[in-house]
Amino acid sequence: MIFHVLTIFPDFFRGPLDYGVLARALKAGLFEVRIHDLRSFAHDRHRTVDDRPFGGGEGMVLKPEPIFEAVETVWPERGPGRRVILLSAQGRLFNQRVARELAACEELFLICGRYEGVDERVAEHLADDEISIGDYVLSGGELAALVLIDAIARLLPGVVGNEASVRSESFSADGDEPPILDYPQYTRPAVFRGWRVPEVLLSGHHAEIRRWRRQAAWQKTMRLRPDLIQRHRTEPPAPEPLKQASDSAKLERY
Ligand code: SAM
Secondary structure (H helix, E strand, O other), X not given: OEEEEEEOOHXXXXXXXXXXXXXXXXXXXXXXXXXXXXXXXXXXXOOOOEEOOOOOOOOOEEOHHHHHHHHHHHOOOOOOXXXXXXXXXXXXXXXXXXXXXXXXXXXXXXXXXXXXXXXXXXXXXXXXXXXXXXXXXXOOOHHHHHHHHHHHHOOOOOOOOOHHHXXXXXXXXXXXXXXXXXXXXXXXXXXXXXXXXXXHHHOOOHHHHHHHHHHHHHHHHHHHOHHHHHHHHHOOOOOOOXXXXXXXXXXXXX
């Protein structure tokens, strides 16, 4: 998979991808991240990428021309395995299900907004999808893009050494199973400040351990995230991936 990222701060991406499983997978060529500087698609003397909002109001808005030009230069053709994603506080919420959906793509183009946001024509006529990483406002889309890259890349074959561990992580159940949290993990020492690890984990009885973990995962989910189970009971099936930009207007946010 290739992630393209369009940003006014290309250096932002130095560092976060240099650690752990993602760094190893990048080095091994299991996926690629290509950073594109938005200013290199602006052609005036000052490489202007923003302007004042029509109708007045605070701040500046990212202009549409350099953003359209960036996507059309990198992808002269848009195929079904390619998705343009606008990072936006107003988008549909990112979660493990959306990560799985996007991990099936060949290439993603992530547009990072800044200032007061991005000219709405980008969402309407260029992006296939508008995605938010949570109900809060960040200063820019760069951190959100990194969140998507991390969560999606670890689902790609070979990125996480032990693929079974990815399948059993929090939110990872599929089909009829609710996406519950991972079970609690413990390591040595068996007693720390008087707090003992659950005895069953030291017993060596694998069937008992599996049963305990499943029960503990349910209990933790009911205590901390009962909404996951509730939502699973009432939620409609995942929407089909979008086919073209104009479909994004029809996407129901869920
Ligand atoms: N005026 C916008 C609003 O109220 O929705 C917020 C703009 S924000 C300061 C600047 C940029 O940060 C956005 O264009 C978007 O790219 C990014 N951003 C902010 N919050 C985000 C979130 N929760 N998820 C994804 N991107 C976000």
